Amino acid sequence: MTQDNLELRSTITADGMLRINLESVPVAAPGKGQLLVRVEAAPINPSDLGLMFGPADMTSLKPGGTIAAPVLTASVPERGLAAVRARLGQSMKVGNEGAGTVIAAGPDLQHLIGKRVAMIGGGMYTQYRLIEIASCIVLPDSASAAEGAALFVNPLTALGFVETMRAEGHKAIVHAPAASNLGQMLVKICEADGIDLVNIVRNQQQAELLRGLGARHVVDSSSEDFPQQLEQAIAATGATLAFDAIGGGEMTSMILNAMEAVAARDMDQYDRYGSTTMKQVYIYGGLDTGPTILKRGFGFSWSIGGWLLFHFLNRTDPAIVARMHERVAAEMTTTFTSHYTARINLTQALQPDIALAYNAKATGAKYLLVP
């Protein structure tokens, strides 16, 4: 038995063309330990967009193909090609995570047919997904597909920040930008766990949103006195650890300089090498793909690094990871709820105007793919 199936694919060719299409790929019947899931919801996360569009010039998006088999194309600038050398010519599946209903199961998992599951593992922008049970969470009957669609990446990332804080001996966290679905989860986790959190938002509307969730320290990067606000919040919380998903521009640098200014308040004499307070920023995304600009006024006790959920999970004690999974399942509809502003299907995902909209990565505008 195989199941007819359309799945979204992204290909970049060596001559600089991006091609997104819907590929007809029959899926096989599930074997032992496997489920065949009808995908009902999959979030479009920034990390998915990175794979889907790569370094393509988004102003060059063009519709093509037929109504039955639409294609979306764009050109990839010469200088962007080097960064994706390793994927050239490959038809890549897209979509980190999703949720759906089990329509067939291996002989050992027949009792799950009809149940709804949350899934992680890539290739979720598809109608049907054959998947190992180990990559699933079985959802309660009351859960909708939308509620289960984003139970891995954002929840585990937010919990991973807190575990990183504990493992590295920091006592508070700075987060930018803080009004995202992930940021809202982090506000709730920190409130529940008694951890001070400095939330950097981009406007007053986002500040109100987070305050409504209980956030105590919210600073607005669009304010004229943002550096002063940031320094005050860091002084109030003692934060020496930050997570920055912006990546490009000066946010990381501003956070480090504010932390150093706070540390310098406690120095009894001038030291040309700065404070001995260790300041750490992790860049965990690239909402701004431009260069990171570091204005090094923060002494010599600092570190900036990449932070990736999958690397974190690999290096962390499995007991801690298991505890994280349990918490996500238990708080699915409270702490770890996600909000979506629009739902689109696979065909709509290939329309240039819609693609431009969901690729804008505007905080608060979150798309759910409904295949």
Place this chain on the structure above:
Amino acid sequence: MTQDNLELRSTITADGMLRINLESVPVAAPGKGQLLVRVEAAPINPSDLGLMFGPADMTSLKPGGTIAAPVLTASVPERGLAAVRARLGQSMKVGNEGAGTVIAAGPDLQHLIGKRVAMIGGGMYTQYRLIEIASCIVLPDSASAAEGAALFVNPLTALGFVETMRAEGHKAIVHAPAASNLGQMLVKICEADGIDLVNIVRNQQQAELLRGLGARHVVDSSSEDFPQQLEQAIAATGATLAFDAIGGGEMTSMILNAMEAVAARDMDQYDRYGSTTMKQVYIYGGLDTGPTILKRGFGFSWSIGGWLLFHFLNRTDPAIVARMHERVAAEMTTTFTSHYTARINLTQALQPDIALAYNAKATGAKYLLVP
């Protein structure tokens, strides 16, 4: 008994004026465990210049005072003042290290009178220095003051790089810029210890200099194909650790991107998050005080941090530090010899044209202060 003494001082005022003068500061007689040393040589290192001139506008240097009491002044731009807030109005002593002859000693150290010592501890741009014996190395009778003047900062930093490599599990080192006195020491250490070292130099003359010392991997950042050369040398050595004293500009970024390109060669499939090879760059100086520009094409397994000798020594096993000191003493005239292109006295240090010259931090142009 006190000793008449002139010492170099640097003051930045709240209204934006840098003032360098020679202060008459009598020094007290040495007590138990102390030596009174007539300073005969002190190197002018980039870290000394940072304290001496701070963020002053070097085009505004002006001579002043009298022949007997010369003063050098410059203006400090408004935006530079914030970074030195903690030192405003303070008359700072300058000079990390130096060497000289013991002219008086505490009751327990009388046998050292007439001996030459190397010293660390700041305030070395002075005629006489009262110092604890713990901050000194007693030199052999054959050693000149110039030979003993720079036995702490550069030698221990070069050895610290190698110890950092060992502690963090890397197998080779990239160094920029590599033709400095410190870089030459590192070439000799790595050659002796069988460690692969990638030397980044700024011109062919420097490349020849290092090859003459036995350097095997030398790449010239002024070549058009520098990125390719760098990638090849990193591939040949397997270096995943670098030390960068330039700080500003794109060197750190270029090193990380080259390391990632090498790591990507071993990946059997494309991963949008880059390789899992951990890449570390330490910024240990700021020859270019401009912003560090990171073009993040190096995935998520990377870290950039500040590296400072004094922090390293504080966190390192004292047995390792003791071994480092012993090696410096044993190889003083071989591995750890420094070269100077000019010698100046305290009064000359306050002349604008000479100050501009020694502040230029040109690799290969090294000044020795002879108080």
